[in-house]
Amino acid sequence: MRDLSTAQHEAAHVVVGIALGLRLRKAVIGKSPRLNWTAPGYAWFTSHGSALAHAIMYAAGVIWEQAHGNESPLDYKYMLEELSIKDGENVPGAEEAEVRTCLRLAKYILKDRMQAHKRVTKALLEKDLTDRDIRAIARGEKITEAD
Numbered sequence: 001m002r003d004l005s006t007a008q009h010e011a012a013h014v015v016v017g018i019a020l021g022l023r024l025r026k027a028v029i030g031k032s033p034r035l036n037w038t039a040p041g042y043a044w045f046t047s048h049g050s051a052l053a054h055a056i057m058y059a060a061g062v063i064w065e066q067a068h069g070n071e072s073p074l075d076y077k078y079m080l081e082e083l084s085i086k087d088g089e090n091v092p093g094a095e096e097a098e099v100r101t102c103l104r105l106a107k108y109i110l111k112d113r114m115q116a117h118k119r120v121t122k123a124l125l126e127k128d129l130t131d132r133d134i135r136a137i138a139r140g141e142k143i144t145e146a147d
Contacts (some may be wrong), residue, residue, distance in 0.1 A: 055082035
């Protein structure tokens with residue numbers, strides 16, 4: 001079952017990730033039989049792109065949930081991992097500044113691309129998406145199940 005809340009969350013990752021130049025492999029609503037976790041959806045990007053871009057992409061999930069009164073601890077954890085933040089190993093105060101910067105950037109990117117977010121959310125309610133689908137959406141084309 002595809003739910004709106006999960007589609008909106010994953011669309012936030014997709015829109016911010018694509019804006020930062022990351023390459024989407026797949027955005028999925030529903031559990032994956034190949035992956036060993038119980039998340040209701042995921043956005044899977046290639047490893048191309050900077051760790052900072054990946055951290056900001058994860059921050060998109062955090063800020064989306066915060067804006068809707070929820071938390072996203074797994075996205076927060078992944079954001080920290082991309083920033084290579086480990087307890088006691090970083091300059092004091094650096095973690096807070098880096099996290100705040102990622103969250104702010106994700107918020108501004110997403111706010112600037114809310115129309116794209118709506119289109120990606122709508123498409124995710126229909127089917128899982130690939131990079132090819134996202135490019136078609138960006139061109140204003142309708143994607144179908146056969147795509």
